[in-house]
Amino acid sequence: MVTAAAVGALCPGPIAHAEGDANSYDDIAINGTFIAFSDGVWAKTNDSLHEERSVTQVWTITSTCTTFEDCTGQVISDHGWTGDLVYLSGRWRVRHVIEDWEPCWDGTAWPGTQTFIFWQEYERDPNVYVGWDRTEGPSGACGFNRVLDIEMPFRLTRQS
Incomplete structure (x- = not known):
């Protein structure tokens, strides 16, 4: 039989913060200027290795946290897009739509949703984040009932 004390020892609760400390969650929030690098050498298209062009961007990130798991913010890219930033289960997520991302044989194109x-x-380096850059087109685009998705390793590094 597992007791509540045993569960507490195995699964500690959230980090304790001082009552009334308005900046107590600043260690989770990320703010500043970052270099965002999507590594096309290791890209996968529909789960198969397929090299793509690597992309480097400069991001300006602003975020705030009201609890240790409730953080929101915004990313502004030097590539001309802005996206909402959300913190979920220890991971950050930002997404935006790329117009005309998936070109079709008939000259039309469909948008793709890019999610980082x-x-x-x-x-635990506070200046480096790693993850994935995934762009996905809609099923049915270009007359094919199949989603096109491209996923690349991603690295975000704070600028000093």
Whole structure:
């Protein structure tokens, strides 16, 4: 039989913060200027290795946290897009739509939704985050009932 004390020892609760400390969650929020790098050398198209063009962007990130698991913010990219930032289960997520992302044989094109998922690197370096950059087109685009998705390793590094 597992007791509540045993569960508490195995699964500690959230990090304790001082009552009334308005900045007590600043260690989770991320703010500043970052280099965002999507590594096309290791890209996968529909789960098969398929090299794509690597992309480097400069992101300006602002975020705030009201609890240790409720954080929101915004990313502004030097590539001309802005996306909402959300913190979920220890990972950050930002997404935006890329117009005319999937070109079709008839000259038309469909949008793709680009989603970045990233988390603090395992060494707990507060200046480096790793994750995935995934762009997905809609099923049925270009007359095919199949989603086109491209996923690349992603690295986000704070600028000093």
